[in-house]
Amino acid sequence: xxxxxxxxxxxxxxxxxxxxxxxxxxxxxxxxxxxxxxxxxxxxxxxxxxxxxxxxxxxxxxxxxxxxxxxxxxxxxxxxxxxxxxxxxxxxxxxxxxxxxxxxxxxxxxxxxx
Amino acid sequence: xxxxxxxxxxxxxxxxxxxxxxxxxxxxxxxxxxxxxxxxxxxxxxxxxxxxxxxxxxxxxxxxxxxxxxxxxxxxxxxxxxxxxxxxxxxxxxxxxxxxxxxxxxxxxxxxx
Numbered sequence: 001x002x003x004x005x006x007x008x009x010x011x012x013x014x015x016x017x018x019x020x021x022x023x024x025x026x027x028x029x030x031x032x033x034x035x036x037x038x039x040x041x042x043x044x045x046x047x048x049x050x051x052x053x054x055x056x057x058x059x060x061x062x063x064x065x066x067x068x069x070x071x072x073x074x075x076x077x078x079x080x081x082x083x084x085x086x087x088x089x090x091x092x093x094x095x096x097x098x099x100x101x102x103x104x105x106x107x108x109x110x111x112x113x114x
Numbered sequence: 115x116x117x118x119x120x121x122x123x124x125x126x127x128x129x130x131x132x133x134x135x136x137x138x139x140x141x142x143x144x145x146x147x148x149x150x151x152x153x154x155x156x157x158x159x160x161x162x163x164x165x166x167x168x169x170x171x172x173x174x175x176x177x178x179x180x181x182x183x184x185x186x187x188x189x190x191x192x193x194x195x196x197x198x199x200x201x202x203x204x205x206x207x208x209x210x211x212x213x214x215x216x217x218x219x220x221x222x223x224x225x226x227x
Contacts (some may be wrong), residue, residue, distance in 0.1 A: 004157070033215075042118075042203060042217035043158070050212065058214065090157055099145040099207040100165065103215060105157030 002026050004106035006091050012112045013081045021076040021109050023091030029104070031097040032074035033058075034066060036087040037108075043090060049074055050097045081113045117141045118206050120218035127225050133191040135221050137204030140185065144206040148215070149178060149189050152201045161202075162189070194225045 007022045025032065030051045035043040045058030049068040063085060065077045074093075078085060088110050092103040119138045127133045137147075145166050150158035164171040164178045164187065171178050177190045191198055204218040 040123075040219055042120075042219045043215075044217070045214055048214070056212075092157075094213075097213045099209045099213040100163065101213060102148060102160035102163065105150075105159070107155065107157045 004091055004093055004104055006089075006106035006109050008109060009107070010110045012114065013078075014114055015081060015083060017081050019078050019081060019111075021078075021089055021091075021111075022073070023075065023106060024073045025091075025093040025104070026072065027093060027095075027104065028071070029093035029095050030071070031094045031101075032068065033092040033094075033103060034064075034074070034076045035090045035092065036060065036085075037090060038087050046076065046089075048097070078111075083113050085111065086113045087111060115140070116219075118204055118216050118218040120202075120204055120221050122221050123219070124222045124224070127194045127223065129196055129225055129227050130193045133189075133194045133198065133223055133225065135189040135191075135202050135204075135223065137187045137189075137218055138185060139187075139206050141206070141208070141216075142182075142185070143208045143210060144216075145209050146207050147178070147180060147187050148205045148207070149176075150203045150205060150217075152203060152220070158203055191223075194223075196225050196227055199223055199225045 033048040034046040047066040092105045094101040148163040149161040152158040205215045
């Protein structure tokens with residue numbers, strides 16, 4: 001039972017490089033999310049996809065783009081990485097985008113930008 | 115503006131005693147409150163939730179209390195076990211905001227044998 005799978009688990013980039021973080025879920029969930037976690041800040045929503053074919057900005061979208069490739073996959077792209085984007089990135093999914101729906105998280109991607 | 119706050123970064127408790135983790139919020143439109151538990155190098159996992167129309171929800175050793183007038187909720191773990199040592203995040207969501215989760219900063223619980 002894989003749940004939410006994120007790749008890669010670790011990555012080091014140089015400033016200005018681009019990268020795509022991959023996320024896939026096998027729970028047939030409709031909604032998917034990308035968060036970043038920084039020390040002392042909790043998790044902050046970057047982008048979300050309420051359903052296949054739709055994406056919307058979250059709390060901290062600047063410097064990121066997303067693609068909902070199909071119902072299973074939701075990718076996050078950094079076009080020109082900056083040191084401020086050093087963080088742990090979590091992908092999550094839920095059956096629907098409702099307040100009472102717990103989200104299921106992947107194990108994260110640790111990204112360092114030098 | 116931090117809508118959900120966990121003011122205690124860490125908490126240390128003896129095994130077998132009660133752990134109380136606190137969370138405050140500012141947005142009266144929140145419909146649901148959720149607690150997530152996170153171990154190092156893993157993603158958060160859902161623990162327990164409570165609707166804004168209730169004041170208590172219990173699941174085994176875990177109980178969440180909601181005080182709407184004070185805009186405060188707490189998670190009680192009784193009895194605490196060493197395996198409960200983790201970071202606990204409080205989160206809130208509102209249906210009129212599409213169910214987006216707003217997280218607190220987290221509290222690191224350490225349960226000592």
